[in-house]
Amino acid sequence: MLSKIKSCGLIGIDGYILEVETDISNGMPVFEIVGLADIAVKESKERVRSAIKNSGLEFPVRRITINLSPANIKKEGSSFDLPIALGILTATEQIVNGALDKYMFIGELSLDGEIKPVHGILPMAIAALKEGMEYLVLPAANADEAAVVKGLRILPVKNITEVILHLNGEKQLDEYTIDINELFKNKTEYEIDFADVKGQDNVKRALEVAASGAHNCIMIGSPGSGKSMVAKRLPTILPAMSFEEALEVTKIHSIAGMLPSNTSLVTTRPFRSPHHTISDVSLVGGGKYPKPGEISLAHYGVLFLDELPEFSKEALEVLRQPLEDGMVNISRVNASLSYPAKTMLLCAANPCKCGNFLDPSKQCTCTPKQVQQYLGRLSGPLLDRIDIHIEVASVKYKDLESTKDEEKSSEIRERVNRARKIQLERYKGLRIYSNSQLQPSMMNKYCRLDEDCRQLLKNAFEKLGLSARAHNRILKVSRTIADIEQSEDIKQRHIAEAIQYRSLDRKFWAG
Numbered sequence: 062m063l064s065k066i067k068s069c070g071l072i073g074i075d076g077y078i079l080e081v082e083t084d085i086s087n088g089m090p091v092f093e094i095v096g097l098a099d100i101a102v103k104e105s106k107e108r109v110r111s112a113i114k115n116s117g118l119e120f121p122v123r124r125i126t127i128n129l130s131p132a133n134i135k136k137e138g139s140s141f142d143l144p145i146a147l148g149i150l151t152a153t154e155q156i157v158n159g160a161l162d163k164y165m166f167i168g169e170l171s172l173d174g175e176i177k178p179v180h181g182i183l184p185m186a187i188a189a190l191k192e193g194m195e196y197l198v199l200p201a202a203n204a205d206e207a208a209v210v211k212g213l214r215i216l217p218v219k220n221i222t223e224v225i226l227h228l229n230g231e232k233q234l235d236e237y238t239i240d241i242n243e244l245f246k247n248k249t250e251y252e253i254d255f256a257d258v259k260g261q262d263n264v265k266r267a268l269e270v271a272a273s274g275a276h277n278c279i280m281i282g283s284p285g286s287g288k289s290m291v292a293k294r295l296p297t298i299l300p301a302m303s304f305e306e307a308l309e310v311t312k313i314h315s316i317a318g319m320l321p322s323n324t325s326l327v328t329t330r331p332f333r334s335p336h337h338t339i340s341d342v343s344l345v346g347g348g349k350y351p352k353p354g355e356i357s358l359a360h361y362g363v364l365f366l367d368e369l370p371e372f373s374k375e376a377l378e379v380l381r382q383p384l385e386d387g388m389v390n391i392s393r394v395n396a397s398l399s400y401p402a403k404t405m406l407l408c409a410a411n412p413c414k415c416g417n418f419l420d421p422s423k424q425c426t427c428t429p430k431q432v433q434q435y436l437g438r439l440s441g442p443l444l445d446r447i448d449i450h451i452e453v454a455s456v457k458y459k460d461l462e463s464t465k466d467e468e469k470s471s472e473i474r475e476r477v478n479r480a481r482k483i484q485l486e487r488y489k490g491l492r493i494y495s496n497s498q499l500q501p502s503m504m505n506k507y508c509r510l511d512e513d514c515r516q517l518l519k520n521a522f523e524k525l526g527l528s529a530r531a532h533n534r535i536l537k538v539s540r541t542i543a544d545i546e547q548s549e550d551i552k553q554r555h556i557a558e559a560i561q562y563r564s565l566d567r568k569f570w571a572g
Protein backbone atom coordinates (compact mmCIF):
# COMPACT_ATOMS: atom_id res chain seq x y z
CA MET A 62 0.00 0.00 0.00
CA LEU A 63 1.13 3.48 -0.77
CA SER A 64 0.08 6.62 1.12
CA LYS A 65 0.85 10.30 0.80
CA ILE A 66 0.82 12.79 3.67
CA LYS A 67 1.57 16.49 3.43
CA SER A 68 4.04 18.23 5.70
CA CYS A 69 6.40 21.19 5.57
CA GLY A 70 10.13 21.89 5.63
CA LEU A 71 12.17 25.08 5.93
CA ILE A 72 14.65 26.89 3.71
CA GLY A 73 15.98 30.08 5.25
CA ILE A 74 12.96 31.76 6.78
CA ASP A 75 10.42 30.23 4.41
CA GLY A 76 8.49 27.02 4.50
CA TYR A 77 8.05 24.70 1.52
CA ILE A 78 5.50 21.95 1.12
CA LEU A 79 6.77 18.44 1.38
CA GLU A 80 5.15 15.07 0.78
CA VAL A 81 5.79 12.02 2.93
CA GLU A 82 5.27 8.98 0.69
CA THR A 83 5.00 5.68 2.49
CA ASP A 84 5.24 2.33 0.75
CA ILE A 85 4.63 -0.86 2.67
CA SER A 86 5.31 -4.15 0.99
CA ASN A 87 5.95 -7.76 1.88
CA GLY A 88 9.51 -8.79 2.39
CA MET A 89 12.25 -8.51 4.96
CA PRO A 90 11.07 -6.17 7.75
CA VAL A 91 13.05 -2.97 7.22
CA PHE A 92 12.24 0.66 7.89
CA GLU A 93 13.96 3.09 5.59
CA ILE A 94 13.76 6.87 5.07
CA VAL A 95 15.04 8.27 1.77
CA GLY A 96 15.01 11.74 0.19
CA LEU A 97 18.04 13.60 1.57
CA ALA A 98 17.15 13.08 5.19
CA ASP A 99 19.82 14.07 7.71
CA ILE A 100 20.63 12.19 10.90
CA ALA A 101 17.97 13.92 13.01
CA VAL A 102 15.32 12.87 10.50
CA LYS A 103 16.62 9.29 10.42
CA GLU A 104 16.37 9.12 14.21
CA SER A 105 12.70 9.66 13.68
CA LYS A 106 12.36 5.93 12.95
CA GLU A 107 12.80 4.91 16.57
CA ARG A 108 10.39 7.55 17.83
CA VAL A 109 7.75 6.69 15.26
CA ARG A 110 7.98 2.96 15.95
CA SER A 111 7.66 3.37 19.73
CA ALA A 112 4.99 6.07 19.52
CA ILE A 113 2.79 3.88 17.31
CA LYS A 114 3.20 0.80 19.51
CA ASN A 115 2.70 2.73 22.75
CA SER A 116 -0.50 4.29 21.43
CA GLY A 117 -2.02 0.82 21.15
CA LEU A 118 -1.70 0.74 17.37
CA GLU A 119 -0.03 -1.77 15.12
CA PHE A 120 3.43 -1.21 13.71
CA PRO A 121 3.74 -3.36 10.56
CA VAL A 122 6.45 -6.02 10.51
CA ARG A 123 7.00 -5.58 6.77
CA ARG A 124 9.15 -3.59 4.43
CA ILE A 125 8.54 0.15 5.03
CA THR A 126 10.00 2.79 2.74
CA ILE A 127 9.46 6.48 3.42
CA ASN A 128 10.32 8.97 0.70
CA LEU A 129 10.47 12.67 1.56
CA SER A 130 9.67 14.55 -1.62
CA PRO A 131 11.01 16.74 -3.25
CA ALA A 132 14.16 14.68 -2.85
CA ASN A 133 16.64 17.40 -3.86
CA ILE A 134 16.25 19.51 -0.71
CA LYS A 135 18.01 18.45 2.47
CA LYS A 136 15.55 17.65 5.28
CA GLU A 137 16.46 18.60 8.81
CA GLY A 138 14.89 18.40 12.24
CA SER A 139 12.27 16.32 13.98
CA SER A 140 9.04 17.86 12.70
CA PHE A 141 8.37 14.98 10.25
CA ASP A 142 7.74 12.39 12.98
CA LEU A 143 4.00 12.92 12.99
CA PRO A 144 3.48 12.82 9.20
CA ILE A 145 5.70 9.74 8.94
CA ALA A 146 3.70 7.96 11.62
CA LEU A 147 0.45 8.95 9.91
CA GLY A 148 1.84 7.73 6.58
CA ILE A 149 2.40 4.29 8.06
CA LEU A 150 -1.00 4.24 9.75
CA THR A 151 -2.71 5.25 6.51
CA ALA A 152 -0.82 2.74 4.41
CA THR A 153 -1.88 0.01 6.83
CA GLU A 154 -5.46 1.31 6.79
CA GLN A 155 -5.54 2.10 10.47
CA ILE A 156 -6.55 5.56 9.31
CA VAL A 157 -9.48 5.68 6.93
CA ASN A 158 -9.92 9.16 5.55
CA GLY A 159 -10.19 9.97 1.89
CA ALA A 160 -9.64 13.72 2.28
CA LEU A 161 -6.12 13.97 3.67
CA ASP A 162 -5.19 16.26 0.76
CA LYS A 163 -6.48 19.25 2.66
CA TYR A 164 -4.39 18.50 5.75
CA MET A 165 -0.84 19.40 6.66
CA PHE A 166 0.77 17.65 9.62
CA ILE A 167 3.73 18.83 11.68
CA GLY A 168 5.13 17.56 14.96
CA GLU A 169 7.80 15.69 16.85
CA LEU A 170 6.79 12.49 18.64
CA SER A 171 7.94 11.25 21.99
CA LEU A 172 8.21 7.52 22.57
CA ASP A 173 4.82 7.37 24.30
CA GLY A 174 2.96 9.05 21.42
CA GLU A 175 2.84 12.59 22.82
CA ILE A 176 3.34 15.38 20.28
CA LYS A 177 6.08 17.87 21.12
CA PRO A 178 6.59 21.44 19.80
CA VAL A 179 8.97 22.20 16.93
CA HIS A 180 10.79 25.26 15.58
CA GLY A 181 9.66 27.30 12.59
CA ILE A 182 5.89 26.81 12.84
CA LEU A 183 4.99 30.30 11.66
CA PRO A 184 6.71 30.10 8.26
CA MET A 185 5.27 26.60 7.85
CA ALA A 186 1.76 27.85 8.55
CA ILE A 187 2.25 30.64 6.02
CA ALA A 188 3.41 28.07 3.44
CA ALA A 189 0.41 25.85 4.20
CA LEU A 190 -1.96 28.69 3.48
CA LYS A 191 -0.13 29.61 0.31
CA GLU A 192 -0.35 26.03 -0.94
CA GLY A 193 -4.09 25.96 -0.42
CA MET A 194 -4.17 23.69 2.62
CA GLU A 195 -7.31 23.89 4.73
CA TYR A 196 -6.18 22.30 8.02
CA LEU A 197 -2.92 22.42 9.90
CA VAL A 198 -2.54 19.72 12.55
CA LEU A 199 0.28 20.70 14.88
CA PRO A 200 1.65 20.42 18.43
CA ALA A 201 -0.62 22.12 20.97
CA ALA A 202 2.29 24.16 22.31
CA ASN A 203 2.75 25.76 18.87
CA ALA A 204 -0.91 26.70 18.42
CA ASP A 205 -0.60 30.39 19.28
CA GLU A 206 2.21 30.83 16.81
CA ALA A 207 0.27 29.31 13.91
CA ALA A 208 -3.00 31.00 14.77
CA VAL A 209 -1.81 34.41 13.56
CA VAL A 210 -2.13 33.06 10.01
CA LYS A 211 -5.71 33.78 9.09
CA GLY A 212 -7.52 31.60 6.55
CA LEU A 213 -6.02 28.36 7.82
CA ARG A 214 -7.81 26.08 10.28
CA ILE A 215 -5.52 25.33 13.18
CA LEU A 216 -6.01 21.98 14.92
CA PRO A 217 -3.70 21.61 17.94
CA VAL A 218 -3.03 18.08 19.18
CA LYS A 219 -1.39 16.55 22.23
CA ASN A 220 -0.93 12.95 21.11
CA ILE A 221 -1.27 10.56 18.19
CA THR A 222 -4.50 9.08 19.49
CA GLU A 223 -6.31 12.42 19.18
CA VAL A 224 -5.21 12.69 15.55
CA ILE A 225 -6.46 9.22 14.68
CA LEU A 226 -9.82 9.72 16.38
CA HIS A 227 -10.28 12.96 14.46
CA LEU A 228 -9.26 11.58 11.08
CA ASN A 229 -11.43 8.50 11.55
CA GLY A 230 -14.39 10.69 12.38
CA GLU A 231 -14.74 9.48 15.95
CA LYS A 232 -13.92 12.65 17.87
CA GLN A 233 -13.49 16.02 16.19
CA LEU A 234 -10.59 18.27 17.16
CA ASP A 235 -11.39 21.84 18.18
CA GLU A 236 -10.26 24.62 15.91
CA TYR A 237 -8.00 27.18 17.60
CA THR A 238 -8.31 30.92 16.96
CA ILE A 239 -6.91 34.11 18.47
CA ASP A 240 -7.73 37.78 18.17
CA ILE A 241 -4.73 39.42 16.55
CA ASN A 242 -5.89 42.98 17.16
CA GLU A 243 -6.22 42.32 20.85
CA LEU A 244 -2.76 40.79 20.90
CA PHE A 245 -1.26 43.78 19.17
CA LYS A 246 -2.96 46.31 21.37
CA ASN A 247 -1.81 44.78 24.63
CA LYS A 248 1.71 43.79 23.84
CA THR A 249 3.37 46.85 22.35
CA GLU A 250 4.35 48.19 25.75
CA TYR A 251 7.86 48.20 27.19
CA GLU A 252 8.80 47.91 30.84
CA ILE A 253 11.63 50.42 30.50
CA ASP A 254 11.36 54.04 29.42
CA PHE A 255 13.57 57.00 28.56
CA ALA A 256 11.99 58.80 31.50
CA ASP A 257 14.16 56.56 33.73
CA VAL A 258 17.26 58.32 32.40
CA LYS A 259 18.04 61.49 34.34
CA GLY A 260 19.53 64.45 32.48
CA GLN A 261 21.72 63.49 29.51
CA ASP A 262 19.61 65.66 27.19
CA ASN A 263 22.23 65.67 24.45
CA VAL A 264 22.42 61.88 24.44
CA LYS A 265 18.66 61.55 24.26
CA ARG A 266 18.51 64.09 21.48
CA ALA A 267 21.17 62.25 19.48
CA LEU A 268 19.30 58.96 19.83
CA GLU A 269 16.10 60.66 18.77
CA VAL A 270 17.86 61.82 15.62
CA ALA A 271 19.26 58.33 15.08
CA ALA A 272 15.83 56.75 15.52
CA SER A 273 14.20 59.32 13.25
CA GLY A 274 16.44 58.55 10.29
CA ALA A 275 17.30 54.92 11.17
CA HIS A 276 20.93 55.94 11.47
CA ASN A 277 23.52 53.57 12.91
CA CYS A 278 25.34 55.12 15.83
CA ILE A 279 28.10 54.72 18.38
CA MET A 280 28.21 56.07 21.93
CA ILE A 281 31.55 56.92 23.46
CA GLY A 282 31.75 57.41 27.20
CA SER A 283 33.33 56.36 30.46
CA PRO A 284 32.25 53.22 32.29
CA GLY A 285 29.13 53.96 34.32
CA SER A 286 28.05 56.94 32.23
CA GLY A 287 24.81 55.14 31.33
CA LYS A 288 25.56 53.87 27.82
CA SER A 289 24.02 50.45 28.39
CA MET A 290 21.08 52.03 30.15
CA VAL A 291 20.13 54.30 27.25
CA ALA A 292 20.93 51.65 24.64
CA LYS A 293 18.27 49.31 26.00
CA ARG A 294 15.76 52.10 25.68
CA LEU A 295 16.34 52.79 22.00
CA PRO A 296 13.63 50.34 20.84
CA THR A 297 11.10 52.23 22.96
CA ILE A 298 11.33 55.31 20.73
CA LEU A 299 11.31 53.49 17.40
CA PRO A 300 8.01 53.47 15.50
CA ALA A 301 5.64 50.68 16.56
CA MET A 302 5.97 47.54 14.44
CA SER A 303 3.40 46.88 11.76
CA PHE A 304 1.73 43.49 11.57
CA GLU A 305 3.84 42.54 8.54
CA GLU A 306 7.03 43.48 10.38
CA ALA A 307 5.95 41.51 13.44
CA LEU A 308 5.25 38.46 11.25
CA GLU A 309 8.70 38.62 9.71
CA VAL A 310 10.47 39.06 13.05
CA THR A 311 8.44 36.20 14.52
CA LYS A 312 9.36 33.93 11.60
CA ILE A 313 13.04 34.46 12.33
CA HIS A 314 12.68 33.93 16.06
CA SER A 315 10.51 30.89 15.39
CA ILE A 316 13.13 29.26 13.17
CA ALA A 317 15.89 30.00 15.64
CA GLY A 318 13.81 28.39 18.37
CA MET A 319 13.82 31.64 20.32
CA LEU A 320 10.09 32.11 20.54
CA PRO A 321 8.78 31.50 24.07
CA SER A 322 5.97 28.91 24.10
CA ASN A 323 2.43 30.27 24.01
CA THR A 324 3.68 33.30 22.10
CA SER A 325 1.90 34.23 18.92
CA LEU A 326 3.88 37.18 17.72
CA VAL A 327 6.90 39.22 18.66
CA THR A 328 5.15 42.56 18.90
CA THR A 329 7.95 44.73 20.25
CA ARG A 330 11.11 45.56 18.34
CA PRO A 331 13.93 43.17 19.19
CA PHE A 332 16.96 44.35 21.14
CA ARG A 333 19.93 42.02 20.78
CA SER A 334 23.09 42.53 22.73
CA PRO A 335 25.61 39.78 21.98
CA HIS A 336 28.75 39.50 24.11
CA HIS A 337 32.02 40.51 22.47
CA THR A 338 33.31 36.92 22.55
CA ILE A 339 30.58 35.86 20.10
CA SER A 340 31.61 33.76 17.09
CA ASP A 341 31.16 34.96 13.51
CA VAL A 342 28.52 32.33 12.86
CA SER A 343 26.45 33.28 15.91
CA LEU A 344 26.68 36.90 14.88
CA VAL A 345 25.60 36.64 11.23
CA GLY A 346 24.12 33.14 11.04
CA GLY A 347 24.94 29.94 9.19
CA GLY A 348 26.50 26.77 10.54
CA LYS A 349 26.03 23.09 9.78
CA TYR A 350 22.32 23.29 10.52
CA PRO A 351 21.87 26.88 9.42
CA LYS A 352 20.29 29.25 11.85
CA PRO A 353 19.78 33.01 11.84
CA GLY A 354 22.45 34.95 13.72
CA GLU A 355 22.16 37.89 16.11
CA ILE A 356 21.97 40.41 13.28
CA SER A 357 18.84 38.66 11.94
CA LEU A 358 17.34 38.17 15.38
CA ALA A 359 17.65 41.97 15.58
CA HIS A 360 15.73 42.38 12.29
CA TYR A 361 13.53 45.52 12.47
CA GLY A 362 15.04 46.23 15.88
CA VAL A 363 18.37 47.12 17.43
CA LEU A 364 21.68 45.26 17.39
CA PHE A 365 23.71 46.60 20.29
CA LEU A 366 27.45 45.94 20.34
CA ASP A 367 28.63 46.93 23.78
CA GLU A 368 32.40 47.41 24.24
CA LEU A 369 32.90 47.57 20.48
CA PRO A 370 36.72 47.61 20.57
CA GLU A 371 36.66 44.22 22.32
CA PHE A 372 34.99 42.49 19.36
CA SER A 373 37.35 40.62 17.07
CA LYS A 374 38.31 42.22 13.79
CA GLU A 375 36.79 39.23 11.96
CA ALA A 376 33.45 39.65 13.72
CA LEU A 377 33.24 43.29 12.74
CA GLU A 378 34.26 42.43 9.21
CA VAL A 379 31.49 39.85 8.73
CA LEU A 380 28.89 42.39 9.81
CA ARG A 381 29.81 44.81 7.06
CA GLN A 382 27.97 43.28 4.09
CA PRO A 383 24.76 42.37 5.93
CA LEU A 384 24.58 45.90 7.35
CA GLU A 385 24.89 47.26 3.84
CA ASP A 386 22.39 44.85 2.23
CA GLY A 387 19.93 44.41 5.10
CA MET A 388 20.28 40.69 4.48
CA VAL A 389 22.59 37.76 5.20
CA ASN A 390 23.33 35.34 2.37
CA ILE A 391 24.53 31.86 3.23
CA SER A 392 25.63 29.48 0.53
CA ARG A 393 25.19 25.78 1.05
CA VAL A 394 25.92 22.64 -0.93
CA ASN A 395 22.41 22.20 -2.28
CA ALA A 396 20.97 25.66 -2.10
CA SER A 397 21.77 29.10 -0.88
CA LEU A 398 19.57 30.78 1.64
CA SER A 399 19.15 34.21 3.09
CA TYR A 400 17.98 35.72 6.34
CA PRO A 401 16.68 39.29 6.57
CA ALA A 402 18.80 41.65 8.67
CA LYS A 403 17.38 45.15 8.55
CA THR A 404 18.64 46.34 11.86
CA MET A 405 19.76 49.54 13.46
CA LEU A 406 23.29 49.18 14.74
CA LEU A 407 24.11 50.78 18.05
CA CYS A 408 27.62 50.49 19.48
CA ALA A 409 29.20 51.58 22.72
CA ALA A 410 32.85 52.12 23.51
CA ASN A 411 35.09 53.60 26.16
CA PRO A 412 36.87 56.70 24.88
CA CYS A 413 40.30 55.31 25.73
CA LYS A 414 41.97 52.36 27.41
CA CYS A 415 41.59 53.67 30.96
CA GLY A 416 38.09 54.93 30.21
CA ASN A 417 38.43 58.42 31.68
CA PHE A 418 39.26 60.53 28.64
CA LEU A 419 35.87 62.29 28.52
CA ASP A 420 35.37 62.47 32.28
CA PRO A 421 36.25 65.89 33.70
CA SER A 422 36.25 64.57 37.29
CA LYS A 423 38.73 61.78 36.67
CA GLN A 424 42.25 61.69 35.35
CA CYS A 425 42.94 59.91 32.07
CA THR A 426 46.18 58.00 32.44
CA CYS A 427 46.62 57.32 28.72
CA THR A 428 49.19 59.04 26.55
CA PRO A 429 47.81 61.08 23.63
CA LYS A 430 49.09 58.40 21.32
CA GLN A 431 47.24 55.68 23.25
CA VAL A 432 44.03 57.71 23.08
CA GLN A 433 44.45 58.07 19.38
CA GLN A 434 45.12 54.37 18.90
CA TYR A 435 42.30 53.08 21.04
CA LEU A 436 39.37 54.04 18.83
CA GLY A 437 41.53 54.78 15.83
CA ARG A 438 41.89 51.06 15.24
CA LEU A 439 38.14 50.82 14.78
CA SER A 440 38.25 53.01 11.73
CA GLY A 441 37.52 51.33 8.46
CA PRO A 442 34.65 49.28 7.14
CA LEU A 443 32.35 49.19 10.15
CA LEU A 444 32.84 52.76 11.24
CA ASP A 445 32.06 53.72 7.66
CA ARG A 446 28.52 52.54 8.23
CA ILE A 447 27.97 54.62 11.35
CA ASP A 448 26.35 58.02 10.86
CA ILE A 449 26.20 59.35 14.40
CA HIS A 450 28.86 59.50 17.11
CA ILE A 451 27.59 60.41 20.58
CA GLU A 452 29.84 61.53 23.40
CA VAL A 453 28.36 60.47 26.72
CA ALA A 454 29.63 62.35 29.74
CA SER A 455 28.88 60.97 33.20
CA VAL A 456 25.52 62.09 34.49
CA LYS A 457 25.72 65.21 36.65
CA TYR A 458 24.97 64.75 40.33
CA LYS A 459 22.37 67.49 40.30
CA ASP A 460 20.53 65.72 37.44
CA LEU A 461 20.65 62.39 39.23
CA GLU A 462 19.20 63.96 42.34
CA SER A 463 16.59 66.02 40.55
CA THR A 464 12.92 65.09 40.89
CA LYS A 465 12.03 66.76 37.63
CA ASP A 466 9.94 64.57 35.31
CA GLU A 467 11.92 63.44 32.30
CA GLU A 468 10.30 63.15 28.92
CA LYS A 469 8.64 59.79 28.27
CA SER A 470 9.58 57.45 25.44
CA SER A 471 6.07 57.76 24.01
CA GLU A 472 6.49 61.52 23.56
CA ILE A 473 9.84 61.12 21.83
CA ARG A 474 8.39 58.37 19.67
CA GLU A 475 5.68 60.67 18.41
CA ARG A 476 8.30 63.00 16.93
CA VAL A 477 10.18 60.03 15.52
CA ASN A 478 7.00 58.77 13.87
CA ARG A 479 6.35 62.14 12.31
CA ALA A 480 9.86 62.36 10.89
CA ARG A 481 9.66 58.80 9.55
CA LYS A 482 6.36 59.54 7.85
CA ILE A 483 7.91 62.44 5.97
CA GLN A 484 10.68 60.14 4.74
CA LEU A 485 8.29 57.36 3.70
CA GLU A 486 6.36 59.90 1.67
CA ARG A 487 9.46 61.42 0.11
CA TYR A 488 11.08 58.12 -0.88
CA LYS A 489 7.93 56.45 -2.20
CA GLY A 490 8.82 54.24 -5.13
CA LEU A 491 12.57 54.50 -4.47
CA ARG A 492 12.87 51.26 -2.46
CA ILE A 493 14.35 53.10 0.50
CA TYR A 494 12.45 54.25 3.54
CA SER A 495 14.84 56.38 5.57
CA ASN A 496 17.53 59.03 5.23
CA SER A 497 20.20 56.59 6.37
CA GLN A 498 19.66 54.65 3.16
CA LEU A 499 20.18 57.58 0.81
CA GLN A 500 22.57 56.62 -1.99
CA PRO A 501 25.22 59.08 -3.17
CA SER A 502 23.30 59.53 -6.43
CA MET A 503 20.23 60.73 -4.52
CA MET A 504 22.03 63.26 -2.35
CA ASN A 505 21.91 66.09 -4.85
CA LYS A 506 18.20 65.93 -5.05
CA TYR A 507 17.28 65.31 -1.41
CA CYS A 508 20.08 67.00 0.52
CA ARG A 509 20.45 70.19 -1.46
CA LEU A 510 22.26 72.99 0.38
CA ASP A 511 22.13 76.73 -0.15
CA GLU A 512 25.28 78.84 -0.34
CA ASP A 513 25.41 79.64 3.40
CA CYS A 514 25.08 75.99 4.35
CA ARG A 515 27.74 75.01 1.89
CA GLN A 516 30.09 77.57 3.34
CA LEU A 517 29.43 76.36 6.87
CA LEU A 518 30.19 72.79 5.91
CA LYS A 519 33.35 73.82 4.12
CA ASN A 520 34.60 75.77 7.16
CA ALA A 521 33.84 72.85 9.43
CA PHE A 522 35.87 70.52 7.29
CA GLU A 523 38.84 72.83 7.31
CA LYS A 524 38.70 73.80 10.98
CA LEU A 525 37.84 70.44 12.50
CA GLY A 526 39.93 68.35 10.16
CA LEU A 527 36.99 66.12 9.29
CA SER A 528 37.70 63.16 7.08
CA ALA A 529 36.14 62.83 3.66
CA ARG A 530 33.83 60.03 4.69
CA ALA A 531 32.12 62.43 7.07
CA HIS A 532 30.69 64.52 4.25
CA ASN A 533 27.74 62.39 3.10
CA ARG A 534 27.04 61.25 6.64
CA ILE A 535 26.65 64.87 7.76
CA LEU A 536 24.29 65.56 4.87
CA LYS A 537 22.08 62.57 5.65
CA VAL A 538 21.90 63.37 9.34
CA SER A 539 21.14 67.04 8.55
CA ARG A 540 18.29 65.84 6.37
CA THR A 541 16.90 63.90 9.35
CA ILE A 542 17.25 66.83 11.73
CA ALA A 543 15.39 69.01 9.23
CA ASP A 544 12.68 66.34 8.98
CA ILE A 545 12.24 66.28 12.75
CA GLU A 546 11.60 70.01 12.50
CA GLN A 547 9.36 69.44 9.49
CA SER A 548 11.54 71.79 7.52
CA GLU A 549 11.70 71.19 3.81
CA ASP A 550 15.09 72.83 3.46
CA ILE A 551 18.25 71.88 5.29
CA LYS A 552 19.31 74.94 7.29
CA GLN A 553 22.58 75.95 8.86
CA ARG A 554 21.52 74.89 12.33
CA HIS A 555 20.73 71.40 11.05
CA ILE A 556 24.19 71.10 9.58
CA ALA A 557 25.78 72.49 12.70
CA GLU A 558 24.09 69.84 14.81
CA ALA A 559 25.01 67.03 12.42
CA ILE A 560 28.66 68.11 12.57
CA GLN A 561 28.50 67.64 16.35
CA TYR A 562 27.86 63.96 15.72
CA ARG A 563 31.22 63.30 14.07
CA SER A 564 33.50 63.08 17.11
CA LEU A 565 35.47 60.14 15.80
CA ASP A 566 36.49 62.04 12.70
CA ARG A 567 38.24 64.64 14.79
CA LYS A 568 41.97 64.66 15.02
CA PHE A 569 42.58 63.02 18.38
CA TRP A 570 40.73 59.86 17.37
CA ALA A 571 40.89 59.78 13.59
CA GLY A 572 44.69 59.91 13.64
Ligand SMILES: Nc1ncnc2c1ncn2[C@@H]1O[C@H](COP(=O)(O)OP(=O)(O)O)[C@@H](O)[C@H]1O
Nearest residue numbers: 257258259261283284285286287288289290456
Ligand atom coordinates in the same frame (compact mmCIF):
# COMPACT_ATOMS: atom_id res chain seq x y z
N1 LIG B 1 21.46 59.41 33.49
C1 LIG B 1 21.22 58.45 34.40
N2 LIG B 1 20.04 58.42 35.07
C2 LIG B 1 19.78 57.45 35.96
N3 LIG B 1 20.64 56.47 36.26
C3 LIG B 1 21.83 56.43 35.63
C4 LIG B 1 22.17 57.41 34.65
N4 LIG B 1 23.40 57.12 34.18
C5 LIG B 1 23.80 56.01 34.82
N5 LIG B 1 22.86 55.58 35.68
C6 LIG B 1 22.96 54.43 36.58
O1 LIG B 1 24.26 53.90 36.49
C7 LIG B 1 24.23 52.54 36.13
C8 LIG B 1 25.41 52.21 35.23
O2 LIG B 1 25.18 52.69 33.95
P1 LIG B 1 25.52 51.84 32.67
O3 LIG B 1 24.45 52.06 31.68
O4 LIG B 1 25.84 50.43 33.01
O5 LIG B 1 26.87 52.58 32.20
P2 LIG B 1 27.87 52.18 31.05
O6 LIG B 1 27.20 51.20 30.19
O7 LIG B 1 28.18 53.46 30.36
O8 LIG B 1 29.08 51.63 31.73
C9 LIG B 1 22.90 52.34 35.45
O9 LIG B 1 22.40 51.03 35.57
C10 LIG B 1 22.02 53.31 36.20
O10 LIG B 1 21.52 52.72 37.35
Ligand SMILES: [Mg+2]
Nearest residue numbers: 288289290367
Ligand atom coordinates in the same frame (compact mmCIF):
# COMPACT_ATOMS: atom_id res chain seq x y z
MG1 LIG C 1 27.84 49.26 29.77
Ligand SMILES: [Zn+2]
Nearest residue numbers: 413415425427
Ligand atom coordinates in the same frame (compact mmCIF):
# COMPACT_ATOMS: atom_id res chain seq x y z
ZN1 LIG D 1 42.50 57.15 29.24
